[in-house]
Amino acid sequence: MPISSIKMNQPQRHCGITSPISLTPKDIDCIHTQKLVEAMKPSGVLEDEEELNHRLVVLGKLNNLVNEWISELAEGKNLPPSAVVSVSGKIFTFASYCLGVHTKGRTFIVW
Numbered sequence: 001m002p003i004s005s006i007k008m009n010q011p012q013r014h015c016g017i018t019s020p021i022s023l024t025p026k027d028i029d030c031i032h033t034q035k036l037v038e039a040m041k042p043s044g045v046l047e048d049e050e051e052l053n054h055r056l057v058v059l060g061k062l063n064n065l066v067n068e069w070i071s072e073l074a075e076g077k078n079l080p081p082s083a084v085v086s087v088s089g090k091i092f093t094f095a096s097y098c099l100g101v102h103t104k105g106r107t108f109i110v111w
Contacts, residue, residue, distance in 0.1 A: 047104045063091050 014020050025033075040046055047055075066089045074084045 045104050051104065059091070059093070066091055 037046070070087055070089045071084055074087045079087070
């Protein structure tokens, strides 16, 4: 089954008390977004692919460290080996990075 048809069969979810006015941008919104991105490029505030990939590598390493730490804690609590290999954690970014509105060179917060 194609992904598009799977999405069509699932009910739309939204946060908040009232439903959103629109779920898709209008064509003019996409044009304005592209113009905004083009206007911001010369100022150097947008992150390039290399920086984005570096952030993803750092987050991956941090995630691995957290999971190693959790495994060590599980071993320290004398959990059975089957439990030690199954325990894990997850890191979450939030604030501007989570929203995708961070700028070049900014730090990100992990919880």
